[in-house]
Amino acid sequence: MxxxxxxxxxxxxxxxxxxxxxxxxxxxxxxxxxxxxxxxxxxxxxxxxxxxxxxxxxxxxxxxxxxxxxxxxxxxxxxxxxxxxxxxxxxxxxxxxxRELPGISNDDPEVKNMTISFAAGAIKVAPVDPLFERYSSWYKLQRIVAWLRRFCSACRKKCSHQDSNLSVMEIQAARMVIIRQVQTTCFAEELDILKRRKNLKASRLYRLEPHLDDQGMLRVGGRRVDEYIDQNSKRPLILPKDHPVTALIVQDIHVFHARHSGREHTLAELRRKYWIVAGRPLVDRILRNCFTCRRVNSKPLTQSTRAVHIEPLKSLDASTFLNALMCFIARRGTPMKIYSDRGTNFLRAEKELRATVHAWSKNKSIDDTCMQRIDDDRLRTLFCEVEATMNSRPITAIPGDVTEPEALTPNHALRMSVGDGIQVQTDDNASLDNTYGRAWIHAQVLADRNQWRLGRVTEAIAGEDGLVRKAKVRTSSGVLVRPIVKLCLLEASLS
Incomplete structure (x- = not known):
């Protein structure tokens, strides 16, 4: 058969x-x-x-x-x-x-009973997390959270606010609440370890040496960070790279602070307040998706002009003085104090500044300010703002480690000890001044390639590990031995 x-x-x-x-x-x-x-x-x-x-x-x-x-x-x-x-x-x-044949019955005594177990895990989602993915603007998200906080406060106190506009303090408080929620969601384990005062050696944030501030938020730590961080500013807040809020912050800084500049400038502006874990790919993605940058094919919107200061004044009224003050701040940094002889134009300017700040905190006169006719003074002030943006662009590589000094910009040389400038050398910061001095010399040497010495490699010297570590170079002044990290190969032999 x-x-x-x-x-x-x-x-x-x-x-x-x-x-x-x-x-x-x-x-x-x-x-x-x-x-x-x-x-x-x-x-x-x-x-x-x-x-x-x-x-x-x-x-x-x-x-x-x-x-x-x-x-x-x-x-x-x-x-x-x-x-x-x-x-x-x-x-x-x-x-x-x-065709399908009938199977073995479950009542057969020779059939072994099977027990099936199922395991299910529950993912905790905070009630406000879906809110972060709903908005595409960092400023708008802060305002929404500020309104929600005001509503909750009014419900608890059973009273209503007389002021129908948000204040600057409310928006700043909402910003800190959002960042605290992001850190709680993404760095729950690290926060718990730091609250119990234990070591973070097994954490991905170990190299950042994080610590908790007085508000319980994660910030970049380390003793060497204090050497190059301004004493009046706080350490950068730590943010994850894969959260919607982080993308909104990077987009906001790229548009309103870096003014659609490249990756290095955006990173330099970003790290003044935030430190994103492995943030370079995120910045690259934001820049690739930026409509303005794509429209101009990633080219700068203005010509690169650095370290220029021209300050003519047409009159001595309050408006002209305010424009001149904005030009000064854009080029020399924000002064800690301003002294005057209490002239009428200075007193009038002080009143206008206070009134403008009060009106802007209530979202008034913003449209009126933007729709004002641009005269010569306002145009000159606008040029100074553009100049400040260009002078804050880094001319050296952005450091990848928190223990390294920040990237050098023309403002470090222009402002010296003011704001973001290099501190004047004293006994307390002599090592920091030497660090910046070496960085400036290194940047100038790399920029002027015509001064590089030319030579021919005659012999490769291997180290103890068998890899080439040094080389003998024949130059016009003789034979030199140099490490390969200080050599730039211009032409290689085909043989």
Missing amino acids: LARTRLAPIKTTTIPRLELSAAVLAATSDAKLRKELSLPIDDSVFWTDSTIVLQYIKNTSRRFHTFVANRVGIIHKNSSPQQWRHVRSELNTADPAS
């Missing part, structure tokens, strides 16, 4: 074609048995429950497509139409091979 079966192809096909393939299998099996058996076989009878297949086999006048024609030819080669018979499906003994 011989039984053969075959699986249906993955590609969907018709039932008549499957039945015809079964008929081919029966004919070829008969031919194989006749070849292998030594017993004489007088006749073979083939049974099928498909009348269509029987019509295919007995046809002698019609022509078929390739699939049916090839298989009918194989059947005619191994059998004759007179050998084929029809059988009803319920009497077909080969039919169960192509």
Whole structure:
């Protein structure tokens, strides 16, 4: 007794074609048995429950497509139409091979009982987390959270605010609440370890030496950070790279602080307040998706002009003085104190500044200010703002470690000890001044490549590990031995 079966192809096909393939299998099996058996076989009878297949086999006048024609030819080669018979499906003994058979009952005593266990984990989602993904503007998100905080405060105190506008303090408080929620969601383990005053050696934030401030927020730590951070500013807040709020902050700083400059300038402005863990890929993605940067093909919006100071005054009224003050702040940094002889223009300017700050905190006169006609003084002030943006762009590489000094900008040389400038050398900061001095010399040498000495490498010197560490270089003044990190290969031998 011989039984053969075959699986249906993955590609969907018709039932008549499957039945015809079964008929081919029966004919070829008969031919194989006749070849292998030594017993004489007088006749073979083939049974099928498909009348269509029987019509295919007995046809002698019609022509078929390739699939049916090839298989009918194989059947005619191994059998004759007179050998084929029809059988009803319920009497077909080969039919169960192509159908599902009843399985073993679960009541069988020989069947072992199986216990299936399921494990499910619950992800805690804070109620405000969906709010962070709803808005595409960092400023708008801060305002929404500020309104929600005011509403909750009014509900607790059962009173209503008389002022219908948000204050600057409310927006700043909302900003800190958002960042605290982001850190709680993404750095829950690190916050718990620091609150228990334990070590973070196994954490991804270990190299940042994080610590908790007086508000319980994660900030960059380390003793060497104090050497180059302004005493009046706080350490950068630590943010994750894959949170929607982080992307909104980077986008805001790129647009309103870096003014659509490149990656290094955006990173330099960002790290004044925030430190994103592995943030360079995020900044690159934000810059690639920036419509303005893509429109100008990542080219600067203005020509690069550095270290320029021109300050003409047309009159001595309060408006002209305010424009001159804005130019001064843009070029020399924000002064700690301003002394005057209490002239009428200075007193009037002080009143206008206080009134403007009060109005802007209530979102008033913003549109009026933006729609004002630009005269010569305002145009000159605008140029100074552009100049300040250009002079804050880094000219050296952004450090990848928190223990390294920040990237050098032209403002470090222009402002010296004011704001972001280099501190004047004293006994307390002599090491810091030397660090910046070496950085400036290194940047100038790298920039002036015409002064680099040329030579030919005559011998490569390997270290103890078998790798090339030094090289002998023949120059016009003799043969020198230099480490390979201080060599720049201009032309290599093809041999």
